[in-house]
Amino acid sequence: MQQRLPIAVCFIAGALMFLQYFSPHPVARAVFVTINDYWQIIFAFTLLVGIAAFVRTNLRQISRGKEAPYRLIGLAGLVLMPVLAVFGGIKIESPFQWAFENMLAPMQATVFSLLAFFVASASFRGFRARNAQAVILLAAALVVLIGRVPITEMISDTFPKITFWVQNYPSMAARRGILIGIGLGSMTTALRVILGIERTYLRGE
């Protein structure tokens, strides 16, 4: 029961979602919409479970005195957003949106922008011409980098042309090879899951 019921649910959901793909019939559409709706709702609940686990771990560590100030900041942030939403709504110019625009969004954008620095340090370190492959990697990167600097375009249109060619033929061909491989690997994994052979999610106990 503990194994069979989930496997049966998995199989039925999988088979239905597979079959509906090929059908424009209203019944098939309804199946898709229903399962998709359930999916979204269950996901929202798992988020609640995750948050509960997060709060539990943090409280436990605070009581042990481990990094208590930081843990408290985290929990305060977590509580702040719902409180603002409850008291001021979530529409434009609400305190909730204010907190989003002035606290959360700038921090997210800044973490994202760290990438600029890491791109620089990785370039310095990762493009050394150690062997034939590394030379090709280096050459392709340089061609595109140079071809995409606005100044190069003003000097000559050869580089942008080479860049275009590299991207659209050799590079595109390899990308397709990777995509086909991933597509096949994903497909076989998905099939094992539906057939109940792959039971990673049933592990434990």
Add this chain to the structure above:
Amino acid sequence: MDIGLIIAGVLTLAIYTFLYKDNPIYKAAESLLIGLSIGYALVIYWQTTLVDRLLTPLFARGELLMIIPLVLGLLMFTRFSNRLSWLSRIPIALMIGAGAGVAIPAMLYARTLKQISASVMPLMDGGGFNVEALVVIVGLLSTLAYFYFSREHKGAMGITAKIGTYFLMIFFGATFGYTVMSRMSTFIGRIDFLLTDFLRILA
């Protein structure tokens, strides 16, 4: 000066201190970021999913069938019990199964069929030899050979796979080069915020 801008500026700088090394200021900003982002997700999902798609249909419109996802969702909470936690596998199984079911045709269509058709081009074009078509075919087939796992890469297979790795390297190098631009833009955007809005050096 607008208090919001000051907060945003200070938080921006706090994150940047990480580039020097991990430190209490970054750690505090990081904790705040994690907390706020979880709180934000909670509010958004609560409103757009739980209220709009579950609670309103169920209680305001009386769609009794919505009890099913409600129960499935609540089963996730059995994870906190040792005895009943197996029940949470049912909703997980539904999610995994549904995802897998839709993945099979979607993966085969978008990642396989579409890619195959796009690669077929005549080798002779308007009387001349089509170099591009040849490059694409050789690139694709040799990359596929690289991803052939059942046999050791020796002999003809080895050479083909080796050519495949060269094509892969072209792709990786070009993609890296291409993405540098975008990554730099984000940083330039932050500098713009710091110089224009926060420090008001540029007006």
Add this chain to the structure above:
Amino acid sequence: MNRLKTRWIIFGGLFLIVTLSYLTNIRFKSVASPEIQKSYDYLDSLPEGSVIMVSFDHEASSLPEIQPLALVVLRHAFKNNLKIIGVSLFAEGTAIGYRLLSQTAREYDKTYGVDYVFLGFKPQQISAILGMGESIAHVFPEDYLGTPTDEIPIMMNIVNYDQIEMVISIADGALAVHWIEYVGGQYHQNIMTALTAAMITTYDPYLASGQLYSVIGGLKGAAEYENLLGQPGGGNRGMLAQTSAHVYVIVLIVIGNILYFRGRKNGKA
């Protein structure tokens, strides 16, 4: 420790170079690429009063790159007296979309509800955009500010995509693909995108097949468009910084290799 010091030098260099070049504010006279020209010409050719839909399909973190892109589109539309319906497929794009739209509207003295409207965000992107193919008011019974959609002047004559000339998706991810595949595919709607530079290659196949009308890509695309509009802005301002950052990365790669070969010569490769 050496590893960290090298990083600090690299990071510090980037910070300095970008900040300094941003401060100098030298403008480039970049020629518009055919792609940008095509986008510009299309919007320019629409008669006054035509309606376009602008969808803010991006997250807050990519705003730095998205903002100049969004602004050229919105400015061009308002300048030519086109009407704009704003929507968003990402929760995070909602507040930003509304802000950009109302900010640009103020520049051109446009009235909310008459010249433009912002309908807000709907989750379930696919069902939302397909639903609008039947009836926009059905998907968005009220606008972002809570006014019933059928009481808004601009929406009076608009039922679905049939009354809309072009959908422009401003995206930092794969969301615009939905517009192309579903709205372009099923409702034969013209689709244009304004994309972050990293996403351009993802859309190449759609551009090649004609499913996508045109792309305005990255800060560079925004800068070129700004020049066509005759209104240099964020795109242009960032161009020198962009160029120097680019050159900086190239220089780093070269130095990295010089050090590597010198190290190898000295026998410690």
Add this chain to the structure above:
Amino acid sequence: MVLHAGPVQATAPGAGNSWFDPATLPTLVLSIIAIAVVLYTIRMVRSGKSFTIREIPGLKAVEEAVGRATEMGSPILYTPGWGGDIQRPTTIASMNILSSVAEKTAQYDCRLIYPTHDPVIMAVAQEVVKEGYAKAGHLDRYRADDVFYISSSQFGYAAAVDGFISRTKPASVFLLGTFEAESLILAETANSIGAIQIAGTDSTIQLAFFIVACDYTLIGEELFAASGYLSRNRMILSSVRAQDILKILIGLFIVIAVIWATFDPASTWWSF
């Protein structure tokens, strides 16, 4: 933060009342062929045949990475990236690799830290790691708190894992799963503290960053093959074999279509 789109179907639902959409015929045919091939190889395994796969450079590194962490007395950090959810095939492949890594860390008594952005992945990973420890006979060494959920927000997750890497200074970092822009942030931070990075993903753009920044990278499909190799799971190995058979068929199809196209450019039977 991304609102979850959920499963997405590739064909536009039509308004028609027929049960079958002819536009999906090629996909259906390929699906049937693919399923048949997979079932065939599964049958072969059931009747006692075993498949082997070629060496993958990144795989030996897994063993090394665990050994190195043990020697240094430092933990191992394993994270599946922000881009995937539990039903994503890459995530499942990553779980299979996690299972063998957990077994090894249990044997050597090396701490294994697993932060994730997805509560369901957290739940499953806890079970997988626990089972790995049980298999190695060291259930007492398992720490549930080391497999934990942090923010579903992309850069909240990135900032947190970054902080974790700089503070716990793991000897080895495994970045296996679906990654987006956070890939390079994590890889470079791991490098800055001198950790070995072993990466693998199905996101093509991020592969480029991993290749440049990481010590070992499993490229796309290699991730699936690796999960079979490490877990010695015969069913996964049979799937790898099935993928290879399909690759041959695809290769043949392309060659024939190209030759056909060369002599008959007007024909389009190969476009779907």
